[in-house]
Amino acid sequence: MNNTVLLLDNSDNVAVALMDLFPGNTVNIHGKSIEIQEFVPAKHKFTIRPFVAGEEIFMYGTTVGEATQAIREGGAITLQNIRHKTKKYEVKTGGYSWNPPDVSHWKDQTFLGFKRLDNQAGTANIWLVLPMVFCENTNVQLMQEAFENALGLKKINPFERQIRALISGMNGEKFTESVAQKTETFESKIFPNLDGIRFLTHAMGCGGTRQDAETLCALLAGYIHHPNVAGATVLSLGCQNAEVRILQEKLQALGCTKPLVICDQQQSGTTEALLNRAIEETFHQLVIANQAMREPVPLSYLTIGLECGGSDGFSGISANPTLGAVSDLIVALGGKAILSEFPELCGAEENLIQRCESPELAEKFIHLMETYNEAAKRVGSGFDMNPSPGNIKDGLLTDAIKSCGAAKKGGTAPVSDVLNYTEYATNPGLNLLCTPGNDVESTTGLAGSGANIILFTTGLGTPTGNPIAPVIKVSSNSKLEVKMPDIIDFNAGTIIEGLDTPHSAGEKLLNLIIEVASGKKKTKAEEKSNFDFIPWKRGVSL
Incomplete structure (x- = not known):
């Protein structure tokens, strides 16, 4: 280069x-x-x-x-x-041919995963605790504090020391730390085969549209059905729009048979009665979930989510093509890749249309794109207003410039399926998933559609993670890796420096993916407990 x-x-x-x-x-x-x-x-x-x-x-x-x-x-x-201006497109498929990459080096390789009864395989073994409605957020947080403290999972907040030192200084005293205060985290030996208990909260479930309530239920069902999840504890108030009945219907449609602990506050009576039951039944399920063991699993069981956030002018040249190379390798091995963020595909439509395996898929893709864009325009926005001030400052001046670089994450493989938000990925190959460009709303959607690893490129830096899917952060430039080493897992800036190609960087990244999927290496987002979860209200969010 x-x-x-x-x-x-x-x-x-x-x-x-x-x-x-x-x-x-x-x-x-x-x-x-x-x-x-x-x-x-x-x-x-x-x-x-x-x-x-x-x-x-x-x-x-x-x-x-x-x-x-x-x-x-x-x-x-x-x-x-x-x-901003984009090329006009027409829905015309056929004639696209793909030359898959050589995967002979990888075809017999495996990762150490958790095989599930539904023929999925997890890269982690997590128990979920989640609310059907925001009214239960406080109860979820009470459960989180109780479990993390009792199981020794609670991390010591390093900034607590700073405050204690300031208080000591204000009182004219010298601050000295106790042994407990010096300890960053405690390792729980009670459930060694559990990778964590994750506690979700959100601002939905009632007071909004029925469509939003049903969408939330579908998203939560996708999280419970996710291969990285052993089971879930569900807290319900009892009178909300997002009914437990709807959640159960969504789970049934997915064929999900995971163990569930469902507790209704209005049926339980007091908060104490609700939490006593939820904690006791959850603990018994943790004992069972801890019996799962990692075992060798073919790479075809990987489902990678493809995401970018805090992009810069190098993202479409280095980090995103690196993800594209990985996506092609995973698809060639029989796995799944999911490309999200529809506002960031504006201008790249023609290429993706040509790659759709059927006219029906192309029609669905364009319908979702145009419906979303028109909804944005009705409130005075539009896909052309997607680039953020940080994007613009670093060279992504129009949405089309940003989008054509963002689409590189999808590699060159044919599009095997097009998914609306909360639809679950079942077809091997490259899937297009309708989500906003908003980082957390998009990663939340990727996990809800089954991504058991998320690859996330950034040129400016962002700490975004996910509660159930490890998020591997890939920098577009080497300066970012030096500046923010606590959030970057992999540097693709070597491509800009002429030390790598997207293909060679992609092979190195796949090695890292296998380590993370096997539980041998934690991502920076996991280490920092960046477990972000924001459901998409189907109003406008770009």
């Missing part, structure tokens, strides 16, 4: 600056010398020929914007001289 500039496709008319470029610098692109006219920060783009107003901007071989004024050759593209 040229370590100064990069042309992503031979048909592109703008190039990417891999390092800061200054007026008077000369760069060479395919034998043509171009003089830089103004400062172009690393990750941003510049023109490789003159533009007049109305001309289309091409990146990744497709339309990502249009010029709003004349731009000189070698000029920086900015929000002042371009705007």
